[in-house]
Amino acid sequence: xxxxxxxxxxxxxxxxxxxxxxxxxxxxxxxxxxxxxxxxxxxxxxxxxxxxxxxxxxxxxxxxxxxxxxxxxxxxxxxxxxxxxxxxxxxxxxxxxxxxxxxxxxxxxxxxxxxxxxxxxxxxxxxxxxxxxxxxxxxxxxxxxxxxxxxxxxxxxxxxxxxxxxxxxxxxxxxxxxxxxxxxxxxxxxxxxxxxxxxxxxxxxxxxxxxxxxxxxxxxxxxxxxxxxxxxxxxxxxxxxxxxxxxxxxxxxxxxxxxxxxxxxxxxxxxxxxxxxxxxxxxxxxxxxxxxxxxxxxxxxxxxxxxxxxxxxxxxxxxxxxxxxxxxxxxxxxxxxxxxxxxxxxxxxxxxxxxxxxxxxxxxxxxxxxxxxxxxxxxxxxxxxxxxxxxxxxxxxxxxxxxxxxxxxxxxxxxxxxxxxxxxxxxxxxxxxxxxxxxxxxxxxxxxxxxxxxxxxxxxxxxxxxxxxxxxxxxxxxxxxxxxxxxxxxxxxxxxxxxxxxxxxxxxxxx
Amino acid sequence: xxxxxxxxxxxxxxxxxxxxxxxxxxxxxxxxxxxxxxxxxxxxxxxxxxxxxxxxxxxxxxxxxxxxxxxxxxxxxxxxxxxxxxxxxxxxxxxxxxxxxxxxxxxxxxxxxxxxxxxxxxxxxxxxxxxxxxxxxxxxxxxxxxxxxxxxxxxxxxxxxxxxxxxxxxxxxxxxxxxxxxxxxxxxxxxxxxxxxxxxxxxxxxxxxxxxxxxxxxxxxxxxxxxxxxxxxxxxxxxxxxxxxxxxxxxxxx
Numbered sequence: 001x002x003x004x005x006x007x008x009x010x011x012x013x014x015x016x017x018x019x020x021x022x023x024x025x026x027x028x029x030x031x032x033x034x035x036x037x038x039x040x041x042x043x044x045x046x047x048x049x050x051x052x053x054x055x056x057x058x059x060x061x062x063x064x065x066x067x068x069x070x071x072x073x074x075x076x077x078x079x080x081x082x083x084x085x086x087x088x089x090x091x092x093x094x095x096x097x098x099x100x101x102x103x104x105x106x107x108x109x110x111x112x113x114x115x116x117x118x119x120x121x122x123x124x125x126x127x128x129x130x131x132x133x134x135x136x137x138x139x140x141x142x143x144x145x146x147x148x149x150x151x152x153x154x155x156x157x158x159x160x161x162x163x164x165x166x167x168x169x170x171x172x173x174x175x176x177x178x179x180x181x182x183x184x185x186x187x188x189x190x191x192x193x194x195x196x197x198x199x200x201x202x203x204x205x206x207x208x209x210x211x212x213x214x215x216x217x218x219x220x221x222x223x224x225x226x227x228x229x230x231x232x233x234x235x236x237x238x239x240x241x242x243x244x245x246x247x248x249x250x251x252x253x254x255x256x257x258x259x260x261x262x263x264x265x266x267x268x269x270x271x272x273x274x275x276x277x278x279x280x281x282x283x284x285x286x287x288x289x290x291x292x293x294x295x296x297x298x299x300x301x302x303x304x305x306x307x308x309x310x311x312x313x314x315x316x317x318x319x320x321x322x323x324x325x326x327x328x329x330x331x332x333x334x335x336x337x338x339x340x341x342x343x344x345x346x347x348x349x350x351x352x353x354x355x356x357x358x359x360x361x362x363x364x365x366x367x368x369x370x371x372x373x374x375x376x377x378x379x380x381x382x383x384x385x386x387x388x389x390x391x392x393x394x395x396x397x398x399x400x401x402x403x404x405x406x407x408x409x410x411x412x413x414x415x416x417x418x419x420x421x422x423x424x425x426x427x428x429x430x431x432x433x434x435x436x437x438x439x440x441x442x443x444x445x446x447x448x449x450x451x452x453x454x455x456x457x458x459x460x461x462x463x464x465x466x467x468x469x470x471x472x473x474x475x476x477x478x479x480x481x482x483x484x485x486x487x488x489x490x491x492x493x494x495x496x497x498x499x500x501x502x503x504x505x506x507x508x509x510x511x
Numbered sequence: 512x513x514x515x516x517x518x519x520x521x522x523x524x525x526x527x528x529x530x531x532x533x534x535x536x537x538x539x540x541x542x543x544x545x546x547x548x549x550x551x552x553x554x555x556x557x558x559x560x561x562x563x564x565x566x567x568x569x570x571x572x573x574x575x576x577x578x579x580x581x582x583x584x585x586x587x588x589x590x591x592x593x594x595x596x597x598x599x600x601x602x603x604x605x606x607x608x609x610x611x612x613x614x615x616x617x618x619x620x621x622x623x624x625x626x627x628x629x630x631x632x633x634x635x636x637x638x639x640x641x642x643x644x645x646x647x648x649x650x651x652x653x654x655x656x657x658x659x660x661x662x663x664x665x666x667x668x669x670x671x672x673x674x675x676x677x678x679x680x681x682x683x684x685x686x687x688x689x690x691x692x693x694x695x696x697x698x699x700x701x702x703x704x705x706x707x708x709x710x711x712x713x714x715x716x717x718x719x720x721x722x723x724x725x726x727x728x729x730x731x732x733x734x735x736x737x738x739x740x741x742x743x744x745x746x747x748x749x750x751x752x753x754x755x756x757x758x759x760x761x762x763x764x765x
Contacts, residue, residue, distance in 0.1 A: 031606055338591035425595040427626075427640050445602045445631060476631040478602050479638055 008078035011464060012068060013455040014061055016086040016170045017255065018107065021060040023068035024451040025079075028464070030474040032448060033074075036067030043104060048111040051104035054092045057170070058177050062240050069243065076244045082178070082235065083251035083458030085258035085450050086170040089196045091145035093156070093221070094173070096166045099182045103153050105170070106145040113144040120144065120215060129211050131291070132201045134298030142169055143198040147216040160221050167221040169193045171252040178240065178249050179233035186233040189223040190252035191309060195300040200225065202289050202298060205309060227303040228253045228261075229457035251457035253302060255450050256280045259420060260312060261302050262453030263444060264475045266468045269412040272449070273399060275423035277325070279317040281399065283406045283414075284310060294365040294405035304460055304468075313409060315364040315402035319357040320395040321423050326357075327391055333384050341428045344388040351386030352377040354500035355394045362504060365405035371504040377496070395423070396432040397497040403437060416440045420449045427481075435485035436494070445476035521545065522555050526564065526576065535573035588723045588760070590616050593715070594626040596759045601628045601726065604752040608745055610730035611636070612752075614715075615644065615651035616723065617662045620669045622652045630730065645704060647671040647685060648678050650712035651725040653698035657689040658714045658722035678703045697750055699741055702732055709735040711746055713753035718761030726753050 010033060015022045022037040038060040043051040069079070089108035094101045106112070117137040121128050126137040135141055146167050150157045159165050168176065171193045176185035194200040194207075199217060201208040207222050226232060231248040235241060253261060256274065260282045263272040268286035273279055284301055289311050292298055301312035319326075324337050334340050354377050356362075361369040375387065403414050416439055423429060424443050434441040446452050459465045524545050529536060536544075542552035556574055559565040563579030597614050605612045605628040614626035622644040629636045646652035646666040655662040671680040679685050692698040697713045712727025727749055728735075735741055 029606075032603070336589060336592050338595045339589050341591040342589050422595075425598045426591070427594070445606055445628070447599055447602065476606065476629075477633075477636075478605065478628045478631075480629070480636070481638060 008074060009080045009464070010072065010074060010078050011081055011083065011455040011459045012065065012079055013083045013085065013451040013458065014065060014174060015255070015258075015451045015454065016057060016061060016084065016174055018087040018090075018109075021057060021064050022451065023061075023064040024448055024455070025068050025072045025074070026452065026455045030446055030452055030456070030471075032446065034068045034072035035448075036064040036071060038064050038067075042107075046112075048114075050107040050110045052090065052107055054094070054101040054105045054173055057105070058173065061174055061177075062238065065240060066243055076247055079244065079247050080464045081231075081248045081250040081458040081462040082244070083253075083454035083456075084171055084174050084249070085253050085255050085454035086174065086193070088169065088193060088254035088256065089140050089142050089145075090170050091142040091149070091167070092170070092173050093146065093149050093153075093160075093165050093167055095159070095164055096187075097164060097182065099177070099185075102156055102159075102165065103149055105173075106148070108140050110145070111139045113139045113148050116144050116148060129198055129208075129214075132203070132208055132211060133198050134195065134202050134289070134291075135198050136295075136297075137198065141196055141198040143212070143215045143217055146221075150216065150218075157218075160218050163220050165221050166223070167217070168223055169196070169254075171254075172223045175232055175249055175252060177238075178235050180236040180241075181238070183237050186249075187223045188226045188232050188252075190226055190228045191300045191303045192228055192254045192257040193252060194225045196254060202300065202311070205300070205303075226252075227305050227307075228257070229302070229304045229461040231461055248458075248462055250459075250461035251454050253454055253457055256282055256314065257300070257302055257312070258451070258453030258457075259449045260284065260453065261456055262446070262449035262451070263418040263420065264456075264468070264472045265301075265418060266310075266472065269410075269415060270418070271403070271406070271414055272418040272420065274449075275320055275395070275419060275421035275429075277320070277322040279320040279395070279399065279421075281315045281317075281402050281406070282312045283314075283410065283412070284312055285410050285412070286310060288410075290410050292405075292409045294409055295367045296364050296402070296405055296409060302457065304457070313406050315405060317395075317398045317402060318363055319359050320398065321421075323355070323357045323391055323394060324423075327388070333388065337422075338425070340388050340391060341426050343385050344392055344428055347383065347385040347389060349386075350377075350389040350393060351382045352379060353382045353386045353390045354497055355387065355390040356497075356500050356504050357394055358501075358504040361508075362501070364402055366401075366501070366505075368505050370506055370508040372507040374500060374503045376500045376503050392426070392429045392432055393436075393493075393497075395429060396436045397494070399433060400436050400494070400497075401501075414439050416442055418442050418444065420444065420447060430479075430481045431484070434481040434483045436490060438483050438485075438487075438490060440483070441481045442477055443479045445478040518555060521547065521551075522559055525552075525555060525559065526580070529565065529574060529576050535568055535571065535575045537571075537573050541574065588717055590623075590625045590724075593724055593756075593760075597626055597715070597726065597756045600752050600755040600759070601626060604726070604728065604748055605629065605631055608728045608730075608748050610728040610734070610745075612726065612728055613639070613651060613710075614724055614726045614756075615655070615712075616725075617646075617655050617659055617665070618643070620665050621646055622649060622655060622725070625724070645672070645674075647680065648674055648700060648704040650698045650700040650710040650727045650729075653688060653692055653700070654712045654714050654725035654727070655722065657692035657698065663689070674704050675702055675706055677701065697746055701736060701741070707732055709741070711735070711741055711749045713750045714757075715753050715760070716757045723760070726756060 271283035303309040615622040656666040710729040
């Protein structure tokens, strides 16, 4: 038995996510010792707008950290460091003298900056800043959200130019508060979060002054960009200061980058895919900044201390798990998400049916906002079970589309795909994924790869773990699916999928 | 033909009457519709009410079909739901025990493996989801046979092959093994199915305390039984895991 839970020391990781904040305590083997979690309110002031109350989030973060420590039955002496991972791009401005947010945080899904982004594209279009930042001008990213706040909150621009206002993504908000807030809190962000602002130059890893000026964000309010794994400061002040004062705050990573780190994708060509309501796939491209011609995002994967930064390509799929939910809630074909597998297993194949869930257009690598979802190839023979198959295959083929784009951009073939997220419990989906990718699909033993990534980075920063090799040794394979599909079947099916994708395009007329 | 039981026939007629539409009926309506004395009808309704098949509206005193009837039709637990609920706990069991973990359910005359977590070392292993194991000789099969009456009769009626010298195949001895399993809350298989392989398993229950599956660890007999006996901490870890999955399915603490 290797159960050594009672013996410390430990690392705590905070995951400040979109729907909740969590804290997980890990031991040296990367095993979970305790978890605490608290949801926060989703605020929808108008259609397309999504906000969070940052003060509520900070209260919750303090509570879950205290809760996880208490559940683990340990004290500050047992905790070597605290790491942070966070929902990316969600943007907050606060007053550095009072510590109070000037407005709710604008969440990444919020589309209020759509028009602003089009305007910022001027005659060049959405790729105006892509060469420097790796990103298209889209409403997700933080820079334009900050500009919106400056334009729309009374008197804010003057206060910002006077140096009273601080900008940050949620990592900055948590670090600043953890390290003392108004009493000397560190105003930092890490390179992965900074790479989602549209304000950081990927080559220099510094704020790009001319872009900041173009977008309309004063340099004075931007945090200092630090690596993803270093000691930013110590826990101080407030109730957490009493509980954990002096403990190093030692990592910050955006959630998808944290998952890449937690999956120990430390070598060029290693990739992970997280299957939730949507899917995020990231591939480590080493020291290379790869300019994507397939509409993928170029982003910082991580940077450990003063080592060279590691870059990544990112492709996201809007509708994967949410398609299964749609089958359950809107179509009523199943009563729980897990039943999709039961239904799909009652038939041998898709019966000729294909489902392309382009519910709000096609994303990477097609980028066709005029597309809408289709179910195609229907005959009298097709049953709901065939449709269930087509639903699962849609997730697999969409992954194939993104992975092909990554291979095209990077020249690196996918050797294996590491997976995590709720949908990995679907055995048929995982097998289908291996079949259509023609590559092994591997699930790690710790499902909480996001928190684990933040814990790993913090542990590296304080010497709790000595190297990334040390972390790799912790990685355990819980399951592996190997491709088991004839090449001609795969080719035929892929051709049909591509035909189905074609059928989605041009549905919405240009106004 | 044997005589039918009159009160059961009357109870069935009442359920049909109440199920005839979206309506509630008073005692006298029910009694007169079925040509029964009020007292007789009330006695049957009270029994049905105690069993949860009928509910009485407090305000009006009228009767309607009870929630238990709905539950009867929907108790079937999807095995993929079971796997989704078991995922984190079985990962943790594999991690703490250092052995591979299997989750099995009764299927036809055997145990269907619905979830498998690899042994946490770097060795090549093949996913065994979908494989079948025998009921009478494996730890998973013994747990299912001990707790699920359907599995029990399947195990007794099927041929119990002696895979090794240690396989228990005699019906009386097999019943004793099941008694012991129920008394201890877990079952073992020490080289009864495969030479050199041992396993320990415990039952998973749903919110109605129905046995829905079994979870266990499997590995080399030298590691699981170093001194000829199963390591007690391994048994504890398996039972902890089974309880955690059961709790996740809504079963109360027990």
